[in-house]
Amino acid sequence: MIEFYYQEEYSDKFGAILRPVAPILITNRLKSNKFILATMYIDSGADVTMIPLKAGEVLGFTYDTKKIFHMHGISGSLPCILEKAKLKIGNKLIHADITWALTDEAPFLLGRRNVFKNFKIAFDEAEKKIFFK
Amino acid sequence: MNKNFVAYQKLKLSDSRKFKAGEYVVIVGGKLFSKGKNLVKILNEAQKKHPQDIPLVTKVPHKGVFVFFYD
Numbered sequence: 138m139i140e141f142y143y144q145e146e147y148s149d150k151f152g153a154i155l156r157p158v159a160p161i162l163i164t165n166r167l168k169s170n171k172f173i174l175a176t177m178y179i180d181s182g183a184d185v186t187m188i189p190l191k192a193g194e195v196l197g198f199t200y201d202t203k204k205i206f207h208m209h210g211i212s213g214s215l216p217c218i219l220e221k222a223k224l225k226i227g228n229k230l231i232h233a234d235i236t237w238a239l240t241d242e243a244p245f246l247l248g249r250r251n252v253f254k255n256f257k258i259a260f261d262e263a264e265k266k267i268f269f270k
Numbered sequence: 271m272n273k274n275f276v277a278y279q280k281l282k283l284s285d286s287r288k289f290k291a292g293e294y295v296v297i298v299g300g301k302l303f304s305k306g307k308n309l310v311k312i313l314n315e316a317q318k319k320h321p322q323d324i325p326l327v328t329k330v331p332h333k334g335v336f337v338f339f340y341d
Contacts, residue, residue, distance in 0.1 A: 142279065144278075150334075172324075176326065176327070176328040194310055244329060244331070245329065
């Protein structure tokens with residue numbers, strides 16, 4: 138079982154707020170020497186994992202206008218490119234499609250596609266922990 | 271738990287005197303290394319100074335209420 142933790146952050150509206158965060162090692166599946174270790178929000182509402190623009194540049198992803206599509210969220214849409222990555226979650230290595238947002242306004246999100254089906258995930262906000270079994 | 275993640279948990283990213291919303295923050299060697307918009311440059315410097323360590327990257331969150339979903 139892998140344990141992650143809630144991080145206390147701040148919202149203008151609610152003050153201190155807890156958000157579920159996991160440190161995830163992301164590797165470019167086509168260039169294995171390109172990787173980044175990032176804190177990601179564990180987002181059961183996200184269809185797919187997302188990383189922001191500069192993180193994709195670190196991973197050596199290349200910009201191709203033909204591959205751009207738009208992801209939709211509450212506040213509008215973001216231009217993205219679908220990329221192939223490996224995610225290291227605890228000691229488990231997962232091949233996953235991830236979206237590279239072409240803006241730095243995007244957060245790091247750990248979404249469901251290729252990820253959640255590998256685990257039973259429990260959010261225990263009272264104990265400030267998230268369990269991946 | 272990794273020392274860089276422990277250092278991240280102790281950072282007060284909501285302190286707007288120290289951190290700007292949206293900027294990248296890089297932690298290495300158990301300490302805040304640098305922050306800013308140019309993540310590629312910061313990581314190159316971090317890896318030169320700490321070749322044995324994997325830097326941890328985070329972003330300073332905005333202070334709004336988050337409702338994330340993407341489809």
